[in-house]
Amino acid sequence: MDTSKIKTLQQVNAAIQSVNQARLVPNITTEEEELLEDVSLTLHELQDNLILKSEQELVDAISLSADKLSVLTEQIKTASDKLDSVSNTLQKLSTILGALVTIISTAISSGLI
Numbered sequence: 001m002d003t004s005k006i007k008t009l010q011q012v013n014a015a016i017q018s019v020n021q022a023r024l025v026p027n028i029t030t031e032e033e034e035l036l037e038d039v040s041l042t043l044h045e046l047q048d049n050l051i052l053k054s055e056q057e058l059v060d061a062i063s064l065s066a067d068k069l070s071v072l073t074e075q076i077k078t079a080s081d082k083l084d085s086v087s088n089t090l091q092k093l094s095t096i097l098g099a100l101v102t103i104i105s106t107a108i109s110s111g112l113i
Contacts, residue, residue, distance in 0.1 A: 005050055008100050011093050012047050016040065018089040025082050032080050035072060039086065042068045046097075055104050062104075066097040 019040050023033070042065055049061040073090040076083045 004100050004103050008096055009047065009050050011096050012043055012050065015086075015089045015093050016043050016047070018086050019043065022083050022086045028082070029080070032076075032083060035076050035079060036083070036086070039069070039072050039076070039090065042072065056108060059101055059104050059108070062097050062101050066094055066101075069094055069097075 019036050022028075023036055025032075028036075046062070046065040046069075049058060049065065053061055069090050073087050073094070076087045076090070
């Protein structure tokens with residue numbers, strides 16, 4: 001596994017930890033809990049894809065996950081100030097995912113992969 005994938009996995013793990021911590025916030029609403037569950041499922045799917053998929057399959061999978069996370073991030077921002085740390089972590093992860101897609105796409109188009 002290359003360095004870019006490992007660093008991305010580290011950020012995914014950090015996001016998962018952020019979501020898990022947010023679930024412990026007192027007086028969390030049902031809506032917030034549902035959003036956090038959706039984010040958690042998307043992050044775990046992304047984690048699996050980063051580990052299991054080939055680079056060519058990974059570009060589509062990452063793009064799909066990044067789109068889902070973007071929508072969920074906006075929903076979290078709208079829903080609650082209590083979850084700011086989660087939305088900030090997800091925004092950082094989205095930037096990293098975009099960079100990884102660029103790296104993999106460039107390597108594929110250059111014939112390196």
